[in-house]
Amino acid sequence: MGVIDRKEREKVEMKRQILDAARSLFLEQGFEKTSIRNIAEVIEYSAGTIYLYFKDKNEILFALHVEAFSALMQAMQAGIMGEADPFERLISLGKHYLKYAFENPELYDLMFVMTAPMETLECREEIWCDGERAFETLKFVVADCMKAGYFKDADNETISVMVWSLVHGLATLHLRRRTVIFPEEKRIQLLEDAYAKFVEILKTYKK
Amino acid sequence: MGVIDRKEREKVEMKRQILDAARSLFLEQGFEKTSIRNIAEVIEYSAGTIYLYFKDKNEILFALHVEAFSALMQAMQAGIMGEADPFERLISLGKHYLKYAFENPELYDLMFVMTAPMETLECREEIWCDGERAFETLKFVVADCMKAGYFKDADNETISVMVWSLVHGLATLHLRRRTVIFPEEKRIQLLEDAYAKFVEILKTYKK
DNA sequence: TGTTTTTATGAACACTGTTCATTTTATTTG
DNA sequence: CAAATAAAATGAACAGTGTTCATAAAAACA
Numbered sequence: 128m129g130v131i132d133r134k135e136r137e138k139v140e141m142k143r144q145i146l147d148a149a150r151s152l153f154l155e156q157g158f159e160k161t162s163i164r165n166i167a168e169v170i171e172y173s174a175g176t177i178y179l180y181f182k183d184k185n186e187i188l189f190a191l192h193v194e195a196f197s198a199l200m201q202a203m204q205a206g207i208m209g210e211a212d213p214f215e216r217l218i219s220l221g222k223h224y225l226k227y228a229f230e231n232p233e234l235y236d237l238m239f240v241m242t243a244p245m246e247t248l249e250c251r252e253e254i255w256c257d258g259e260r261a262f263e264t265l266k267f268v269v270a271d272c273m274k275a276g277y278f279k280d281a282d283n284e285t286i287s288v289m290v291w292s293l294v295h296g297l298a299t300l301h302l303r304r305r306t307v308i309f310p311e312e313k314r315i316q317l318l319e320d321a322y323a324k325f326v327e328i329l330k331t332y333k334k
Numbered sequence: 335m336g337v338i339d340r341k342e343r344e345k346v347e348m349k350r351q352i353l354d355a356a357r358s359l360f361l362e363q364g365f366e367k368t369s370i371r372n373i374a375e376v377i378e379y380s381a382g383t384i385y386l387y388f389k390d391k392n393e394i395l396f397a398l399h400v401e402a403f404s405a406l407m408q409a410m411q412a413g414i415m416g417e418a419d420p421f422e423r424l425i426s427l428g429k430h431y432l433k434y435a436f437e438n439p440e441l442y443d444l445m446f447v448m449t450a451p452m453e454t455l456e457c458r459e460e461i462w463c464d465g466e467r468a469f470e471t472l473k474f475v476v477a478d479c480m481k482a483g484y485f486k487d488a489d490n491e492t493i494s495v496m497v498w499s500l501v502h503g504l505a506t507l508h509l510r511r512r513t514v515i516f517p518e519e520k521r522i523q524l525l526e527d528a529y530a531k532f533v534e535i536l537k538t539y540k541k
Numbered sequence: 542t543g544t545t546t547t548t549a550t551g552a553a554c555a556c557t558g559t560t561c562a563t564t565t566t567a568t569t570t571g
Numbered sequence: 572c573a574a575a576t577a578a579a580a581t582g583a584a585c586a587g588t589g590t591t592c593a594t595a596a597a598a599a600c601a
Contacts, residue, residue, distance in 0.1 A: 163558060
């Protein structure tokens with residue numbers, strides 16, 4: 128039966144269409160302000176049809192969440208490739224993380240800021256395992272740095288949380304427009320300087 | 335005319351009632367899920383009445399925003415009082431900032447995470463001057479540390495942004511439930527450790 | 542008391558997410 | 572090919588949202 132195969136393909140394709148429309152609308156005007164009817168209009172179907180492919184609006188968000196994490200993981204892998212020195216690898220990892228955050232603000236939001244729909248979603252455990260994998264990547268690089276004599280005898284997880292918090296803080300302060308208190312032409316520079324200073328200080332802390 | 339004085343008082347009191355009801359509802363169920371009708375029900379008035387005291391739902395949020403910042407400033411002032419050593423003052427400032435964030439999650443959100451309604455609000459400039467004042471407080475403390483020989487010859491603003499990002503990162507990762515990837519009993523400890531490690535490393539970076 | 546000003550109401554509007562009986566389209570069977 | 576079945580799409584309906592506004596009630600003034 129080639130028919131059910133084609134049907135399956137069509138189903139996947141339709142989901143793709145919905146997700147693409149949804150992502151672009153979420154990026155433009157945010158999750159809350161995007162209605163199912165908006166998405167339906169873009170793909171030229173009725174609102175009800177969306178519910179044949181996704182249980183509800185949150186499930187669309189969840190699907191995008193999964194895709195966004197796989198893209199971040201790719202960006203992070205790119206960051207640790209090609210850097211021989213472990214500390215340089217850590218620096219590059221942070222830079223790629225920030226780059227991803229700035230280039231995909233709504234997706235970054237989805238992964239690390241949004242709470243509203245995620246909590247009520249029953250997939251409590253499973254939903255965060257993507258995030259866990261990304262954090263493991265950071266821990267590996269930190270472990271390599273420690274083997275090379277950095278961070279004295281600090282706890283790996285403690286250092287990793289510290290590094291993560293710093294880059295996440297930089298990312299969210301900017302994405303959520305809290306850097307407006309600085310003159311526009313200085314904002315990016317200030318963030319880059321803060322990150323550079325952080326790793327500089329971190330580098331001096333060794334055995 | 336004592337009448338218009340009383341009317342003024344009544345108006346203020348009514349605004350207070352609305353704000354108190356709104357704050358408690360926002361804290362309970364968030365901004366988006368709280369309706370004007372919900373607020374009206376709590377204060378036992380009709381929904382339309384709210385609009386005689388606040389232009390729209392966003393203006394209620396804005397009023398709470400102002401109050402939240404003044405509370406944070408108080409918390410921060412408490413942090414820098416009574417600490418003679420400048421570096422201890424910085425440590426205490428960060429701790430009090432985090433304490434405020436954890437004790438007032440929805441208000442912290444409002445001040446440093448929310449964007450949706452704030453952007454469309456026309457008060458672009460004025461709304462952030464509260465945040466600027468808080469940041470100035472941090473810069474003062476950092477300046478004192480530098481006078482005492484800390485941070486070598488780094489730029490004050492760069493160091494301040496770095497410190498702010500770190501604590502903001504810790505706060506938001508936790509408030510937005512991204513620490514669920516850690517076992518529950520370790521979460522708070524991990525955040526405290528990360529902060530402690532950060533200031534420890536920072537302290538070693540001196541002339 | 543009668544008039545004017547202030548305050549409160551609740552119906553109405555256009556929107557939201559979601560469901561479901563109905564209709565349209567596609568596939569399989571006789 | 573035609574009839575029966577299965578799958579897909581629709582659009583009306585429901586209960587909710589923020590907001591507006593003519594009307595009604597209350598208070599203040601004359």
